[in-house]
Amino acid sequence: MMQNTTIALGVDIGGGHIACSAIDTTSGRPIPNTTSTSKVDSKGSSQQILKCWADCINTTLEKIDKSQLKGIGFAIPGPFNYQKGVAIYELTDKYESLYNIAIEPAIMPLLNLDETKIRFLNDASAFAVGAAWCGKAWGTKKSISLTLGTGFGSAFIDNDLPVIKRSDVPDQGCLWYLTFKDGIADDYFSTRWFIREYKKLTGETVKGVKEIAEIARNHSQANNIFLEFADNLASFLMPWLKKFEPEVLVMGGNIMKAADLFLPALKGLINCDVQVDIEISELMEEAAMIGSARLLDDDYWHKIKPHLPII
Template sequence: MEMHDQIAIGVDVGGSHIVSAAVNLKELRILPGTTFSVKVDNKATKEVVLETWGTAINKTMAHIPDKENVNIGFAIPGPFDYGRGVALYEGENDKYTNMYGVSVPKELTRYLDSENVNFRFLNDATSFGVGVATQGGAKQYPKIIVVTLGTGFGSAFVKDGIPQVNHTEVPKNGCLWDKPFKQGIGDDYFSTRWCIKRYYELSSEKVKGVKEIAQANNDHSQTVFKEFGVNMAEFMIPFLQKFRPELVVLGGNISHASQFFLPSLKSGVLGAGLDIRFEVSLLMEEAAILGSAQLFDAYFWDQVKNDLPNV
């Protein structure tokens, strides 16, 4: 097997920018000098969006030895048809609304500097979870749950490096965001908008994001984070009891404020008699890139290809 067979490009599609990098699949590390980030206007026309995505990928492509046969794995948020690579974003998602029904493999190729490109797709939170599981301390744990807390509430249940999607130990689709909680669903409570809304209810102050709440560091902000942790423990306990992970890894923007909510989250989980480690991931986009590039690792692909969610 030649060296270049071991390289895949991983792409992390975010709401405000896209990051692309080449990954050595044998060593599961990002090749130095191949990471490029480009700002995206996700409200733009599909042509502008695809051209912007292409810009980042082409920069990475220029730095890999084999441009004749390029493998690109995407970490991309839902709703998305992951098997076919078709975007299903509609108005209510407030992102990439002009991409509805766009087949990325068919349409993105026009903007790439290579004729022969293979595409594979994985949910962004799943990709992040898979990437986290391959790096650092998480490698020692066979079963981990990775949760991303930000604009939305993402999750991945990972066993021996493979995301569990349709499995008796995990919730439907391996997702937590859409599962019922209190007056709504998980996503209503474990996202930026809940923190902003709750802080406003308590303080009558409008803030833009969680960072401002953390910086305020007053009675109101402490109440918000304490409630966030208490709620999260209550929500997570049934899933933790079923899957029995050794480790829960937190990522996403809200995880930067973890010192404020982790104590109440941990004590709630401990109170339910569960002994689980919690860690905050410092990897961010790198993890999603490492996870999505692995779609071109033959063993990994074999495990996940029939399990790709269509949500």
């Protein structure tokens, strides 16, 4: 590593895991052999959760020259006050013990560090910022990023910044809560939709999309679930693609591991009506860590801070 390299740690907080990596702040790329991961009991006490997070971060800190560290960026799901760094997990089924806790002063004593900057960004926004900084949305002015997994994450990016309040985006710049068919978008564009539809079709319960995809590659009935998913997603996205006019739609998350079963259909349906590049994120899980690490660029932080949602 060059002596003048500066480093930011990018932390990705999931519903049941944490991942942390050292990011080169010049290139935006993860530094090899610095990634740490751990499972997290999201129903544990605040002390248990914070210690688990700190242990993972400390493992990455052991692999870097701490004198080069600019700070730590967290990609973390809402509800959360991102400007103040306060968790608002109430009646969320995950991380409820962190309710109303300011994360920086709570975790700092557990880190093997002197004082450092800690900044926070919504996990879906961090994925989108990472894609715009050095991923599939690099070099574009406007992009939409989606994460498809246990939940439905999304972010609208214009000039490298998330858009959360404008006439061409939904309120808070996310799509998951919008009405769709008999529920909301999150009901239809997440793992549980696939599990529900497969059970309706076969009467069998499976753990996730991976199992359904393996079956679908040999059975047309199961394959039809993926084609229905493509049809639903295209019809839901179309109004926002027309309003926002992105140059690229970047897609990530675990459901994209079955992209061969629905992406060709999705592209065909969307590109009949709207011209937009549709790309699978090559960064996948790294994108959120890269995006959160960008918060330690002070110029970028001052630009993005007014655009941070507080939920």
